[in-house]
Amino acid sequence: MYTAAFMVTVGVIGWVTVLVVSDTLERQAQRGLENEASALVDEFKAGGRQDLEAALAGRFANPLTHIRYVLIGVDGRALLGDETLLPYGRDPAGSVASRGAGPRTAARALSDGSRLVVADDLADVRHVEAVIRRAFLIALVIAGALGLGTGSLLSTALLRRLDAITRTAEAVVAGDLTQRITHTGSKDEFDRLAVTLNRMLDRIDGLMVNLRQVSTDIAHDLRTPLSRLRQNLETTNRRAATLDDYRVAVEQAVEETDRILDIFSALLRIAQIEATTLRKGFHPVNLSELFHTVADAYAAPASDGGRTLAADITADVWVQADQDLLTQLFVNLVENALLHTPQRSTVTLELSVRDRSVVAAVCDDGPGIPATEREKVLRRFYRLERSRYGPGNGLGLSLAAAVAELHGGQLTLSDAQPGLRASIAFTRELIL
Ligand SMILES: Nc1ncnc2c1ncn2[C@@H]1O[C@H](COP(=O)(O)OP(=O)(O)O)[C@@H](O)[C@H]1O
Numbered sequence: 001m002y003t004a005a006f007m008v009t010v011g012v013i014g015w016v017t018v019l020v021v022s023d024t025l026e027r028q029a030q031r032g033l034e035n036e037a038s039a040l041v042d043e044f045k046a047g048g049r050q051d052l053e054a055a056l057a058g059r060f061a062n063p064l065t066h067i068r069y070v071l072i073g074v075d076g077r078a079l080l081g082d083e084t085l086l087p088y089g090r091d092p093a094g095s096v097a098s099r100g101a102g103p104r105t106a107a108r109a110l111s112d113g114s115r116l117v118v119a120d121d122l123a124d125v126r127h128v129e130a131v132i133r134r135a136f137l138i139a140l141v142i143a144g145a146l147g148l149g150t151g152s153l154l155s156t157a158l159l160r161r162l163d164a165i166t167r168t169a170e171a172v173v174a175g176d177l178t179q180r181i182t183h184t185g186s187k188d189e190f191d192r193l194a195v196t197l198n199r200m201l202d203r204i205d206g207l208m209v210n211l212r213q214v215s216t217d218i219a220h221d222l223r224t225p226l227s228r229l230r231q232n233l234e235t236t237n238r239r240a241a242t243l244d245d246y247r248v249a250v251e252q253a254v255e256e257t258d259r260i261l262d263i264f265s266a267l268l269r270i271a272q273i274e275a276t277t278l279r280k281g282f283h284p285v286n287l288s289e290l291f292h293t294v295a296d297a298y299a300a301p302a303s304d305g306g307r308t309l310a311a312d313i314t315a316d317v318w319v320q321a322d323q324d325l326l327t328q329l330f331v332n333l334v335e336n337a338l339l340h341t342p343q344r345s346t347v348t349l350e351l352s353v354r355d356r357s358v359v360a361a362v363c364d365d366g367p368g369i370p371a372t373e374r375e376k377v378l379r380r381f382y383r384l385e386r387s388r389y390g391p392g393n394g395l396g397l398s399l400a401a402a403v404a405e406l407h408g409g410q411l412t413l414s415d416a417q418p419g420l421r422a423s424i425a426f427t428r429e430l431i432l
């Protein structure tokens, strides 16, 4: 297509060029003829027939000229020069501006009744035209060959690369999520597309792995309380003797069921938060106040358990946030700090502002979490070996991480030396 368009353009330009050039040259030739005719007439006026003939003889002797002459007598016959020009002498008034096949001519009537015709076959002009035509023809052929050649090269290269993408996409559709598009490393559009698509596939793969992991975890972790429930009911059925035995058993069953329901609602909550991308429940929240509220609420339970709850809170820090979710996040962290530390530990709530960045943290001086486990505890149901049989369901940090992410931050677990420091830094755009 492009090649054809290009060739048509070259052709049109060639045609127009030939027209313009030959028109200009023909006008020039005509003017030259008129001048020549007038010069000869002047010659005649000055020195009569004799001088004119002498001048013409001089012209005939010049081998370089392409102008032909004829002097026509009163009887209409050629007195001198080229007889083939006789027909052009019939117009005594002047020139026959013959376009096309014939020569260009200029004619003059002389005072003695004879006529003079000067003619030019325009061989030069035709020659120039032919040269231009040939040049454009060659250009046309070269352009066509180049266009077709590069066009087909480009399109095969293009098709090959598109093919690579299509093949990978088909493999993925067929279920092989490990396939990736090979790229050449040339950093062109196709490579960028390939890299982006590969990143997308990585993300989908990650989500799929995560989903599979979560489903197995859920199945696995809900089995335990359910089998415990079933076991208890069965034992009661076999052993219970009195009405009181049954009442206790039913109470236990209700408790167990509540725990299971709690796990379900926590799971649903996490899924919901993770699926939320719109921060539509966000309002300005006084984070300092929220921290004080949590600190106040947990002061009594902390001291009951023999722990100290301290607070180091910068006043009047406002962020754009979901108040309920943020409260839940810090409650989870404080509960962890109270639950997974020995007595006489100190738990500190910190809220600090440094170069307009807000960091909220809950620290303790307990056993902490080993570096290798810090990423794993954020997973659903993952609990350290030592806390596996204590209270809790292993979902607290998962929920905290999801809430932190919704707020554009990341839940960071680090070593408080000793103990655990769990912190989130708020993104600038959310800080008021
Ligand atoms: N402050 C902490 N100090 C030590 N270990 C902790 C602390 N917070 C959490 N952990 C460990 O991380 C695990 C996951 O925490 P979480 O998701 O809240 O589950 P849960 O508290 O229900 O066990 C806990 O089981 C515990 O082993």
Ligand SMILES: [Mg+2]
Pocket (backbone or CB within 6 Å): 332, 335, 336, 392, 394, 395, 396, 397
């Ligand atoms: Mg917890």
